[in-house]
Amino acid sequence: MLELQAVHKKFGGLHAVNDVSFSVNEGTIKSVIGPNGAGKTTLFNLIAGNLPPTDGTILFQGKAIQGRKPHQVAARGMARTFQNIKLFHGMTALECVMVGCHTQSKAGFISGMLNTPFARKEEKAIRQRSMELLQLLEIEEFAEVEATSLAFGQQRAVELARALALNPRLLLLDEPAAGLNIYETAEISRLICKIREMGVTVLLVEHDMSLVMEISDEVVVLCFGEKIAEDTPENIQQNPEVIRIYLGEDE
């Protein structure tokens, strides 16, 4: 599904991501953990096309995607959420999700301006589908509420719905539980498992250890941009080096 081969990213003299290789298998949940500044968000930005890697290859569904624009990567079926929630101001929750349907629809400037039957039909389908996604994430009651005025956990759910609207093969989640209380975290972890059941492969970055250990099939540990371990959650918890530099320090 996704394969990173010797990926490097330098910011000036700083190796934010240093020679990282791993792969994500179809239908699994893989987590990337590591202390703050380890390069996790940078890694996501490399995969999603927000940053070009300094070196290395990123294969998505067998094709090299490094250096592609984010919207091109998105069109190939990769969706993401952001560590700092990025919902659209002045738009309702439903409209935010409808933006997520962008790659699933075609109406352009001209058909939009003329409001052609094609555009109207498509619009109806998008609205319907977005509503279904809000239902899936159990926030349909907020469909007509301005997204940025929702409570934090609900905003995360809207972002998740927007990402799913893209009909992704792979979903990147950057700290989906950040800022959530334990109930909301449990809620999110249930939703992530639900998403995997739908056949979506998930790669997530997370600080919340219990969440990671509970839902991941495999875990990659980053530290100062380098991969120091990759294993099942059980083995990672036993790994002395991981305990020393990550668990011991952070908890």
Add this chain to the structure above:
Amino acid sequence: MKVSKTNKILCLCALVILTQVTTTLTGTQYYLTQLTMAAYYGLVVIGLGVLMGYAGQISIGHAGFFAIGGYISAAMTTHNLVQLQDTPIISFCSQMGLLMERQDIYGDQLLTFAPWAACVTALLLAALIAFFLGIPVLKLKGHYLAMATLGFGTIIYRLVLATPLFGEADGISEVPAFTLLPAIGSLPPIMVSGDFGLRVINYYLAWGVLIIGMILLLNLIDSRVGRALRSLHSSEEAAEASGVHTSGCKVYVFVISAVYAALAGVLLTHYNAGIGPSEASVMKSVRYVALVAVGGMTNLWGTLIVGISLTFLSLRGVFGSYDDAVFAAILIGVMLFSPAGILSLRGCLLPSKQEIAPAKEENL
């Protein structure tokens, strides 16, 4: 949502008709002239409103696009081609029906491009320039974009002032009427012309164009592309991650707003039978920005109403020789007291509904 949009349009149509009837009954038809001109300027303002308010891209160079429209059609419909009559290109154009023959006021033979050919050329040129200007310029943000579009506006202004073909400081006059439909039977011809006898027709023509332009933009805002524009205004990163080709969207909406400005330029030039360099001046661009800002950035109706009203007052000479100063002062006032436009002041007077403040995110 849909219904209220249609209703608003119908109200506007009714108002337009009512105004015309009132002026006829009260013998104040002279107002129609300024109302016609205001409608054409309104076209520039709503086009810019979508660019600024919805897509979030400022342009302080829209008078440049207006001038491209006006000057290209003025130059093409007044520049005498008699001497070139026998060249292959001109005779080809003549065969294609692109030319128009008439006599000038001294009775000399005049051969120029027909207004519709000039109009099409002007619009295509404006679209093309907007496209190639937009690609590099819309990569800029905030102040930088403002400065780059200001630079564009300044170049167009200096170009028309320095080019003999464009009449330098005098501008171009004696631009012919633009016949859209010739007289059929007893029906009068439909043409864009300042002729007193055609005042009512031109009033309806201008408002018809404006209302159609408005409907198209309202549709656009509610469409898939409109949502993409609003999303990139808020977060380009998130829009891109949702598959929106943000730079492409920005360029296209820039082109559309440029074409609106150019169309207004073309029609107003035929209506006024001429155009002068002040239409290309930076002050005009600032005025358009001010009108969009006063009306409310994300409120196309507000932009339309305020844009038309203030332009009408300005054309009536209410602001006297302080005209430009008034618009600049309005811009400052809006930015200071009501960045969301004066119509949003209404909301300040009423108690606003409490917003649920989102919990601040902590980076653990």
